[in-house]
Amino acid sequence: MSPRHLIGFLGSKVRLAAPCPEDCMRLSRFTDDYEYLRNMDTDIAIPLTPDETGSSSVRRDNGFEFALRTLEGNRFIGFTALYRIEWNNRSARLAIGIGEENDRGKGYGSDALTLILRYGFHELNLNRIALEVIEYNEAARRAYLKAGFREEGRQRSAVLRDGMHYDLISMSILAEEWSAQSGLPLSFQSTHTPQSGDMVAGGFSQRNGNEQAALSLSELSSVPKGESEISPRIGVGAVILNERGEVLLAWRNRQPEQHTWSIPGGKVDPYESLETAVIREIKEEVNLDIAIDSLLCTAETIQPQQKEHWISVLYSTKVIGGHARNLEEGGAIGEIGWFPLNDLPSPLACFAVPGLEAVKKMYNQN
Structure with a gap:
């Protein structure tokens, strides 16, 4: 320049x-x-x-x-x-x-x-x-x-x-x-020269048994490119429960997984840790301050027709401040609402299903 x-x-x-x-x-x-x-x-x-x-x-x-x-x-x-x-x-x-x-x-x-x-x-x-x-x-x-x-x-x-x-x-x-x-x-x-133990934004990356929260951005994005030269993108999502055991879902107005109910989340920015990203995305989308309880699982969204391939890390979280409201009206998400885990709306985004199933299992065990 x-x-x-x-x-x-x-x-x-x-x-x-x-x-x-x-x-x-x-x-x-x-x-x-x-x-x-x-x-x-x-x-x-x-x-x-x-x-x-x-x-x-x-x-x-x-x-x-x-x-x-x-x-x-x-x-x-x-x-x-x-x-x-x-x-x-x-x-x-x-x-x-x-x-x-x-x-x-x-x-x-x-x-x-x-x-x-x-x-x-x-x-x-x-x-x-x-x-x-x-x-x-x-x-x-x-x-x-x-x-x-x-x-x-x-x-x-x-x-x-x-x-x-x-x-x-x-x-x-x-x-x-x-x-x-x-x-x-x-x-x-x-x-x-970044090392595997370097601190990332939001804290240290920790390896904990088989939990996949320890995956770094470089590890998650190392899937070889295909002929279309479309690389997988890294995302995060949060299963947010209120005091009544209801989960917050948002209607998706845009791709990926347009016209489905999904947990809130978004993409990880460069040099941003996964936990920092999910806390930021939830605040920017639905005005909630959250704390992470645990890692739930990872999920994939693959839509070749839309040239979309996401690898997402999903967390179980709780609200520590704010009131849920859509801060992206007219944008990627539309209506938001709290739903009982045993009475979820449809259709659900494929990206959200593994996280919701994991929380249901945890909730029933308790």
Whole structure:
């Protein structure tokens, strides 16, 4: 790609701009927001004066800070920074903040994240960018995972808020992972070679007897290509039971297995663990926060006419937050509902049947 076609400071919603003196006033007002402070830092929450904000501390910490301005209206909405840069190790830490509550959840943060990662890996020639996110800041954690970050570990009970202890999650992204995620080239080869025991996003891959949850993405996708050069795709699904023992099903509007009732789920993104994928998909599709109880089985969907071949890993899960509602109206799924295990609607998606049968067996044994 020619650099003439790549404007490094310009995204689809925001741009990276030089901080201005008046921005310090806005940053200071942001710190009047208790939630903003609680998500941004693990330190004691206290409003800051304009003199205590700004980029001077970032520059002292060997870093680069940008103001975030909207393309529409040129409004100052926050900041992003790469700091604590170790040039010898080609590593840095990342910070990003959207100040006003009304500006959150509108894609500004994700667009800014795309820009600052590109700046770090292309302009600064970094190999690793890391950050920390507090356990309860789930929106930020999902955004980082979607951008290609991986969880590396947790500092247990490192943050005390309102009488509750929370983990501090360490995450990072390497240049080669960002390149694969973004499709943009690198000018160097990373020396990192993934090993079978490497941590993946969402935790360690574990081998447990004959359970197939231990299968890595590379193992699942190693089926040889056929003459049509269509490779199997990797999916996840969740059998979600409520307190009445009913299972959540969704009507499929699209292929694969169009016009059937199925358990919610979806595809695994590059560099995303299976468990992270199923938790993300359920939140994005039906607005539920889930916890995984156990692996159920794997399932295959093979439809040569539609050029569809899916290998899916199915989990037994429980709801820990949210209320079920269709977040994809007019999209892949239509009506959703809770159904007794002994009175399921038809037709059922072939993909869902093995998981539902496995849960029925477990439920009857209990």
